[in-house]
Amino acid sequence: MPSLLITNAVVVNEGRRFEADVLVTDGRIAAVGGDLQSRPADRVIDAAGRLLLPGMIDDQVHFREPGVTYKADIASESRAAVAGGITSFMEMPNCKPPTLDAEQLAAKYARAAEVSRANYAFYLGASNDNIDAIRALPVGDACGVKVFMGASTGNMLVDDPKVLEAIFQDCPVIIATHCEDTPMILAKEADYRQRYGEDVPMDAHPLIRSEAACLKSSTLAVDLARRHDARLHVLHLTTARELALFTPGPIAGKRITVEACVHHLYFDQRDYAEKGALIKCNPAIKRPEDREALLGAVAEDRIDVIATDHAPHTLEEKAGKYFQAPAGLPLVQDALPSLFGHVQAGKLTLEQVVHKTSHAPAACFNVQERGYIREGYWADLVLVDPSKPVTRSREQVLYKCGWSAFEGRELPATIAATIVSGEVAFEDGQVNDGVRGQRLAFGPTR
Ligand code: DOR
Numbered sequence: 001m002p003s004l005l006i007t008n009a010v011v012v013n014e015g016r017r018f019e020a021d022v023l024v025t026d027g028r029i030a031a032v033g034g035d036l037q038s039r040p041a042d043r044v045i046d047a048a049g050r051l052l053l054p055g056m057i058d059d060q061v062h063f064r065e066p067g068v069t070y071k072a073d074i075a076s077e078s079r080a081a082v083a084g085g086i087t088s089f090m091e092m093p094n095c096k097p098p099t100l101d102a103e104q105l106a107a108k109y110a111r112a113a114e115v116s117r118a119n120y121a122f123y124l125g126a127s128n129d130n131i132d133a134i135r136a137l138p139v140g141d142a143c144g145v146k147v148f149m150g151a152s153t154g155n156m157l158v159d160d161p162k163v164l165e166a167i168f169q170d171c172p173v174i175i176a177t178h179c180e181d182t183p184m185i186l187a188k189e190a191d192y193r194q195r196y197g198e199d200v201p202m203d204a205h206p207l208i209r210s211e212a213a214c215l216k217s218s219t220l221a222v223d224l225a226r227r228h229d230a231r232l233h234v235l236h237l238t239t240a241r242e243l244a245l246f247t248p249g250p251i252a253g254k255r256i257t258v259e260a261c262v263h264h265l266y267f268d269q270r271d272y273a274e275k276g277a278l279i280k281c282n283p284a285i286k287r288p289e290d291r292e293a294l295l296g297a298v299a300e301d302r303i304d305v306i307a308t309d310h311a312p313h314t315l316e317e318k319a320g321k322y323f324q325a326p327a328g329l330p331l332v333q334d335a336l337p338s339l340f341g342h343v344q345a346g347k348l349t350l351e352q353v354v355h356k357t358s359h360a361p362a363a364c365f366n367v368q369e370r371g372y373i374r375e376g377y378w379a380d381l382v383l384v385d386p387s388k389p390v391t392r393s394r395e396q397v398l399y400k401c402g403w404s405a406f407e408g409r410e411l412p413a414t415i416a417a418t419i420v421s422g423e424v425a426f427e428d429g430q431v432n433d434g435v436r437g438q439r440l441a442f443g444p445t446r
Contacts, residue, residue: 003026003043005045006052006381013054016351020052027423051386055087057371059305061310066111081332082420084334084337085337089332093146098156101130105142119378150178150217173442176234202277205284222256232255258303261331263331278329306339313325313328313401318403329404330399333397337390340412344412378421379421380420385416392408
């Protein structure tokens with residue numbers, strides 16, 4: 001593999017910001033220092049004026065392969081991911097068939113090895129009847145076990161109390177949960193159908209998929225984890241009220257961690273008027289006060305990780321009325337640039353964004369040798385131009401579904417280049433389609 005020298009970058013890493021050169025050989029970071037310019041390299045990138053960050057590790061994406069590839073596939077969405085500065089992704093099991101056993105997991109890894117432009121890992125899904133597959137899962141064969149404790153796209157609800165107890169007691173790896181109480185949601189849906197028929201307004205979504213439904217389910221997950229001393233990661237928190245379930249502080253030593261997603265930090269209730277079904281997602285985007293509280297909780301290390309929950313659907317599907325329009329939006333290309341908006345607004349520091357998108361997911365999932373700019377680690381890097389805002393337009397969109405909820409919005413930074421395991425996977429607006437990511441390696445998390 002050709003060596004690469006990145007000079008004059010402002011490196012943002014592990015809470016520090018400093019000017020340095022970074023030498024990459026054999027896919028790994030060989031040296032980080034102020035005086036590497038005389039070192040030989042096959043290629044030199046002068047990064048003056050740009051920021052060099054460890055690539056984002058996105059712990060929650062839906063790439064729809066196998067079975068739902070008219071919406072997205074691993075090749076198309078991993079291209080969009082590297083264009084957005086994401087160097088590694090962890091992908092969810094609600095495809096067709098759902099990823100419920102070792103064989104389906106192995107098939108996904110084999111497919112990703114062929115086509116993924118970013119580094120990859122996959123979750124094993126839980127169901128009401130695959131506890132044996134969960135118990136038998138070797139560490140490293142999945143990034144975690146995904147448990148839909150609330151039903152969403154793909155009908156993977158786990159609602160048998162005995163099965164939930166067994167999962168939290170025996171799961172050999174980190175448990176990642178979707179928390180929304182389905183019976184409460186179904187009751188609200190029935191209410192709204194009675195009041196509005198099929199014409200339920202889109203901004204009723206956070207009232208149907210309510211704060212109370214989120215709180216009930218996340219409280220149950222936390223209770224199960226505490227009783228069984230399980231390693232729990234609650235995905236996509238959306239309400240201020242749930243924050244009391246989690247503790248501020250570093251990830252080391254936490255048995256229960258929690259994630260927020262970029263769209264819940266960016267959009268709020270007021271955006272339904274303009275964006276409608278495009279921002280319909282589960283759990284729902286909620287009130288401005290919730291968004292503010294989530295940002296505050298990220299800043300105080302109560303929320304541990306920022307991810308995307310990238311969940312593409314076609315525009316035709318999104319054109320449906322409330323009950324027909326599927327939940328979820330594509331995000332991987334827009335995520336990191338959108339987070340720079342919180343830095344610009346003084347809500348988060350750049351060091352916090354790097355921590356939450358790279359160091360923290362690496363720590364939570366015990367990802368081996370990635371997530372930091374450290375000598376000897378894999379060279380997963382992103383060069384960001386903070387002086388080049390970009391207004392997202394449909395022509396720029398790389399998602400297979402062909403649209404972004406950020407269209408028309410100015411994102412304050414441009415991803416200049418993305419380096420995946422030492423190879424330049426994206427540069428100056430172009431994806432390098434020759435690059436393939438690697439399978440992520442994990443240490444124990446239980
Ligand atoms: O909005 C969502 N979309 N939430 C989920 O939990 C699933 C996802 C999807 O797969 O479409």
